[in-house]
Amino acid sequence: MEALKQTSFPKVDGREQRSKESRSRILKAATSIFAEKGPEGARVDEIADAAGINKRMIYHYFGSKENLYVEVLRHNYNKIYTLSKNAIDFADDPRVNVARAIRAYFYYLAENEAHVRLTSWEALCGGRCAGKLFPKFFDLIELEFDDIIKDGIERGFIRPDIDIRQVILSVHALCLVYFTRQEVVQSLWHEDMFSEEMLEACLEHILKLVFDGIFS
Amino acid sequence: MEALKQTSFPKVDGREQRSKESRSRILKAATSIFAEKGPEGARVDEIADAAGINKRMIYHYFGSKENLYVEVLRHNYNKIYTLSKNAIDFADDPRVNVARAIRAYFYYLAENEAHVRLTSWEALCGGRCAGKLFPKFFDLIELEFDDIIKDGIERGFIRPDIDIRQVILSVHALCLVYFTRQEVVQSLWHEDMFSEEMLEACLEHILKLVFDGIFS
Amino acid sequence: MEALKQTSFPKVDGREQRSKESRSRILKAATSIFAEKGPEGARVDEIADAAGINKRMIYHYFGSKENLYVEVLRHNYNKIYTLSKNAIDFADDPRVNVARAIRAYFYYLAENEAHVRLTSWEALCGGRCAGKLFPKFFDLIELEFDDIIKDGIERGFIRPDIDIRQVILSVHALCLVYFTRQEVVQSLWHEDMFSEEMLEACLEHILKLVFDGIFS
Amino acid sequence: MEALKQTSFPKVDGREQRSKESRSRILKAATSIFAEKGPEGARVDEIADAAGINKRMIYHYFGSKENLYVEVLRHNYNKIYTLSKNAIDFADDPRVNVARAIRAYFYYLAENEAHVRLTSWEALCGGRCAGKLFPKFFDLIELEFDDIIKDGIERGFIRPDIDIRQVILSVHALCLVYFTRQEVVQSLWHEDMFSEEMLEACLEHILKLVFDGIFS
DNA sequence: AATGAATGAGCTTTCATTCAT
DNA sequence: AATGAATGAAAGCTCATTCAT
Numbered sequence A, B, C, D: 001m002e003a004l005k006q007t008s009f010p011k012v013d014g015r016e017q018r019s020k021e022s023r024s025r026i027l028k029a030a031t032s033i034f035a036e037k038g039p040e041g042a043r044v045d046e047i048a049d050a051a052g053i054n055k056r057m058i059y060h061y062f063g064s065k066e067n068l069y070v071e072v073l074r075h076n077y078n079k080i081y082t083l084s085k086n087a088i089d090f091a092d093d094p095r096v097n098v099a100r101a102i103r104a105y106f107y108y109l110a111e112n113e114a115h116v117r118l119t120s121w122e123a124l125c126g127g128r129c130a131g132k133l134f135p136k137f138f139d140l141i142e143l144e145f146d147d148i149i150k151d152g153i154e155r156g157f158i159r160p161d162i163d164i165r166q167v168i169l170s171v172h173a174l175c176l177v178y179f180t181r182q183e184v185v186q187s188l189w190h191e192d193m194f195s196e197e198m199l200e201a202c203l204e205h206i207l208k209l210v211f212d213g214i215f216s
Numbered sequence E: 001a002a003t004g005a006a007t008g009a010g011c012t013t014t015c016a017t018t019c020a021t
Numbered sequence F: 001a002a003t004g005a006a007t008g009a010a011a012g013c014t015c016a017t018t019c020a021t
Helices: A002-041 A044-051 A055-062 A065-087 A094-111 A113-125 A137-154 A164-180 A182-188 A196-214 B002-041 B044-051 B055-062 B065-087 B094-111 B113-125 B137-154 B164-180 B182-188 B196-214 C002-041 C044-051 C055-062 C065-087 C094-111 C113-125 C137-154 C164-180 C182-188 C196-214 D002-041 D044-051 D055-062 D065-087 D094-111 D113-125 D137-154 D164-180 D182-188 D196-214
Strands: none
Touching (some): A002 A044, A002 A113, A055 A065, A094 A113, A094 A137, A113 A164, A137 A164, A164 A182, A164 B164, A164 B196, A182 B113, A182 B164, B002 B065, B044 B055, B065 B113, B094 B137, B164 B196, C002 C044, C002 C065, C002 C113, C065 C113, C094 C113, C164 D182, C164 D196, C182 D113, C182 D137, C196 D164, C196 D196, D002 D055, D044 D055, D055 D065, D065 D113, D065 D137, D094 D137, D094 D164, D094 D196, D164 D196
């Protein structure tokens, strides 16, 4: 019996393995293509080709193009939600905490073009899925910033008339703009913006703006 | 013959009139539909219906859907370019000048949803047209801000280490975000953001952030 | 002005003409193909080919395959309904009236294979459309037979215990079976059933059965 | 080895058992689904689901969908053929014999919707299989009726000019119509036709029609 | 100038069937 | 014997574009 189990389990595992692999290959390909071309522009054939599987499997695993798109979004939102839920460790100085959060977000955007673009498509297409179906990232951020900011206000570091939501939105905007509005960026600078130095310079600018604005 | 001429000339004028009218009806309809659904999502039939003309006319006047889209963009960019070229009248105080410019831009965005969305689609679709073909709005802004800022620095109002381009991009981002990322806005506030008071409050926030950031 | 009208009307007529022609070519082709292969088996491409038009036009004129099928049925039901509404002229002898009606129906079926098959498909597919949307042929028949039969009963020709509806259904069945159950027919006879003599012989059989059954 | 054989034989039996069970589960499911949706409308997946087995097994046991359909038909035809071969026991009175046969057929149809529908699909789809491959049910009936009718004619009960084949076909039609043309039935009656009383009333009608028609 | 019928390429989706275990 | 992943051909339908008047 032991021997039988040993020979039969690997079989099942192998199939399940391949199945999961296929599913995630599709998801990966879909993520990059949906990010690039949007929910309308993306073609199922293209995704199938990119995933190296038969188009039919997309329908086997996800039911429809629409559904696949939703899964891509869910995956994407879960990722940043989970990251931000676990990753922040609080220092004593509110300045440090804020700076850390901004830096983390800025570099997350810099390194996750797919995330930036997927949320942009969603924003334009009316947020059919995101914002309703998925964990609300900004609610979480609001909760965490609330503590930081209140602490900062109590200790006299932060202007007491500040609206946390405005701060969150402004930081969001300031970080995002480098990656969503490249026409503007390239119309102002004529050099590569994704070099390490440039990225750091931009982050520096954001931090200075935010700090000397919200800190008295 | 005389009589005929007299009756036929107005006809020709009428034709030209109707021709221009048709063209601009198409452009108007196309603007709103391209703004709503993007270059991929918009349908030629839909635009023709909305313009109340025969689909064939779109090809008569614009040659192709792509071309119509380009015309829509050109129209849109020309509008803001012309406005910003003429509209700023300089006061003596750089603070006032900057505030005026930001206010003007903020309310322009608030009142021109089509502009906001068209530039967003362009940003996502790779700026095939904008940023290359059209008057570079941000170049103009850079020129104008340059004077204001340099004046401000000379007179000791503005931090000398400031990068004007960063300021322009930041202002752009701070104004835009309220209108492009409504999912985020509505996840943070649960009220209508387009009331006069709210808009003014947001603008106030932006100004405070920018002033206490870039002014020493 | 007269002249203008004369030259401009034909233009419009020409287009409308061709449009109607196309529509009816599609309808004709669809009728025969739906009759042959049923609503599931019929292929849109095949219908388009048979109609000699581009497949796209089917969607232009009828919206969908389903809808085209409904139109085909409507056309078919209207045809027999209108015919039977106008065609019967009453003689004095109820035997003659009944015989005429049966003969007319029998030969209508013999000559309209499409009708026979379309109603058969509908009967099998659950009568999604027919029987609900269309003029109820059998209600009409019931009305007309009612007069004939009642007259026959009053004058002592027809058994008074007869149920008209059963008679209608039986006649329907007896006529139809030759055209719907050809496997059975060919298993019993091994000759061509569609020769004039055979058809007449079958009709004779039906009439004898019905008459010597319902007439006392 | 002995012990192994003893334990392995039952296994094989169990396998064969399960094998036959699977086969007949497929056949049962296929019968009801083919009856409901026809050879075109039925889906292999649906049949597999209904049978509670893996789709692959259908190909293992039957080779193809087409083949499975043929088996379903064969099964269906064998059933009625065998039944009618054995079931008729002859009385002395030809009236009784005919009535018995008609009653048996009528109630067989009433109770075997699948049979009614399967033969209807076959009739429409061109009788690809039935009527050629399978025991010719109506040939058998013809043989048996022949004796009954000839006996009836000799004894002066039945009109001598009768064509047995016509009688068989007519009875077939009269019985079948209640179950194949429910749209017509429901357009004439507006009540449930499957109650015991209604069924009996219909059968009575058929018998009266046939008897007073073919019996002098 | 203006119309509406017509087109062909391409899209999403479905299905019977086979491969590998 | 039995499974589930995988496939390719074809279906219904859509869209930007052109033809003929």
